[in-house]
Amino acid sequence: MDLRLRGRKALVTGSSRGIGRAIALSLADFKVDVAINYLRHRERAEETAREIEARGARALVLKGNVARPEHVHRMFETIAAEWGELDILVSNAASGVLRPATELSLHHFHWTMDINAAALLPLIQEMVRLPSKEEKVVVAVSSLGAIRAIPNYTAVGASKAALESMVRHLALELAPNGVRVNAVSAGTVDTDALTHFPNREDILETARNRTPAGRLLDPQDVANVVIFLCTEFASMIHGQTLVVDGGYSIRG
Numbered sequence: 433m434d435l436r437l438r439g440r441k442a443l444v445t446g447s448s449r450g451i452g453r454a455i456a457l458s459l460a461d462f463k464v465d466v467a468i469n470y471l472r473h474r475e476r477a478e479e480t481a482r483e484i485e486a487r488g489a490r491a492l493v494l495k496g497n498v499a500r501p502e503h504v505h506r507m508f509e510t511i512a513a514e515w516g517e518l519d520i521l522v523s524n525a526a527s528g529v530l531r532p533a534t535e536l537s538l539h540h541f542h543w544t545m546d547i548n549a550a551a552l553l554p555l556i557q558e559m560v561r562l563p564s565k566e567e568k569v570v571v572a573v574s575s576l577g578a579i580r581a582i583p584n585y586t587a588v589g590a591s592k593a594a595l596e597s598m599v600r601h602l603a604l605e606l607a608p609n610g611v612r613v614n615a616v617s618a619g620t621v622d623t624d625a626l627t628h629f630p631n632r633e634d635i636l637e638t639a640r641n642r643t644p645a646g647r648l649l650d651p652q653d654v655a656n657v658v659i660f661l662c663t664e665f666a667s668m669i670h671g672q673t674l675v676v677d678g679g680y681s682i683r684g
């Protein structure tokens with residue numbers, strides 16, 4: 433299948449593992465060169481880079497905390513030096529403090545907001561300064577916690593709601609400049625992230641039982657929607673959050 437993405441350049445934040453890794457490998461399947469960003473797990477990032485190269489695309493490995501604008505700036509300096517352009521930004525890296533709201537400090541709250549929401553600003557600001565081949569595409573990865581209440585998820589849910597709002601505002605502001613901004617909101621995916629939930633088994637069980645499509649999502653289900661948003665088939669989709677959850681969130 434030719435989606436006319438060949439030769440584009442992408443940055444996928446948080447792509448050493450999990451959903452980000454699946455997105456990076458899917459882009460490489462369509463011959464997109466991918467910059468892998470990670471924070472702690474260098475070996476996992478390098479393994480993803482080797483898989484990208486095995487698929488016939490180029491890879492860059494960039495360590496950096498997306499919540500630190502100076503780290504983001506350094507990552508873009510490397511991209512500018514190595515590639516001189518960037519066509520696709522997938523803002524996927526996320527973290528956050530999972531606690532009951534009554535036990536959340538403002539430090540926990542701001543820390544979560546900085547990584548999951550605020551980081552999109554320096555990322556996009558750096559991206560718009562670089563040239564691109566055609567239109568620029570930005571996809572942010574969100575979760576159903578932006579619109580639903582989930583135990584222990586107050587800070588992350590609020591950060592994802594902020595992220596989806598930022599996507600709308602950035603899309604409005606940047607569409608006239610040839611930048612298309614959207615989000616993908618995923619249901620439960622069994623990645624390392626779930627091991628931080630005290631009630632991981634309950635979450636997986638509920639997702640399995642309540643998903644009309646009859647199975648859990650896997651990272652590739654999310655990657656497929658990100659790829660779609662990167663293509664010209666999505667050229668008139670701006671500022672939207674596309675939900676990929678096997679129907680979980682429509683259930684009454």
Ligand SMILES: NC(=O)c1ccc[n+]([C@@H]2O[C@H](COP(=O)([O-])OP(=O)(O)OC[C@H]3O[C@@H](n4cnc5c(N)ncnc54)[C@H](OP(=O)(O)O)[C@@H]3O)[C@@H](O)[C@H]2O)c1
Nearest residue numbers: 446448450451470471472473497498525526575621623625
């Ligand atoms: N899993 C789910 O059920 C689910 C559902 C809906 C939405 N999502 C969203 O999907 C995205 C990916 O989630 P995931 O489950 O794949 O997570 P994950 O397995 O925990 O992986 C997180 C990735 O983000 C990187 N990262 C974490 N903090 C970072 C920071 N401050 N700066 C740069 N990179 C950082 C990690 O790098 P290191 O490897 O170096 O630590 C890793 O590559 C997130 O936006 C998440 O909210 C997940």
